[in-house]
Amino acid sequence: MGPASLIQSLRDAQRIVALTGAGISAESGLATFRAAQTGLWSKFKPEDLATADAFRRNPKLIWDWYAWRREQALKAEPNAGHLALAEMEKRAPQFLLVTQNVDGLHSRAGSQNIVELHGNVHRALCSENNCSSDNFDVEHGRCRSCGANLRPDVVWFGEMLPPAALQTAIAAAEKCDAFFSIGTSSIVYPAADLWRRAAEHGAIVIEINKDLTPLTPMASYSFLGKAGEFLPELVTAVWDKKKIHESSGAD
């Protein structure tokens, strides 16, 4: 199936779901989850840090890692890929953005209908009780109400995803006409299962990623490249051309 049929399928699509991973924030200057980390964090593997066990062993180290990632995210700007998805949401009849990212860049880009499967690094929780965040000493990572350590409001390996977020993502994947998998290595579950649910219900699956992934051979379309370059072109080809087409009446 060539690009022309993809463009037509996307124009006809009533419901579109886009799953994103760290790759869509790469062009904003944020290291992807599995890329080598810079500076003082370079000696740690993210998979080893993003666990409740690591936090239990060394809450300050983990709190400081997330404070660093929060700072990086706040210094970063949404890129053309984030903006193209915010545009796609405006053009498609129904659109849901399902992100694995915790950096908050999609909402800063203007996306509204967002499900954060793995939480958000800009929110914190009391690690021992469900104390209100009004009383958090974020500077020192302490809960003033009960004295416990704060933790980032993100899903660590071995932890359950927020049930409502996961259910919303699954329901949307099972109903959509087109499912995008963008900037993700497609190896973290249950997020990496969503494309299959879409495909099993007849959706076309479009991957946009810089490297090959386990999804690549299974996708209806797979574009190897940068999301920040490819997505704006795709949105223009599908929706802007259509507008010109309708107004000129050209057949």
Ligand code: BV8
């Ligand atoms: C659960 C939040 C169970 C924190 C994250 C076998 C062994 C051990 C465990 C498991 C196993 N099988 C399944 C599991 C469970 C595990 C899992 O899937 N492990 C994997 C590694 C095998 N899953 C879990 O633990 C989940 N919970 O299953 O709980 C349970 C059930 C019931 C009751 C109790 C418990 C929880 C998963 C969530 C973990 N938290 N993050 C934080 O961010 O610090 S996951 C982490 O990986 C990030 O959130 C990230 O989003 C996610 C996926 O990574 P990617 O986003 O894909 O990033 P990555 O760097 O990998 O890839 C980036 C891609 O972008 C690359 O492919 C690159 O080519 C591309 N790219 C780069 N630049 C660009 C680009 N693409 C386009 N344009 C560019 N410019």
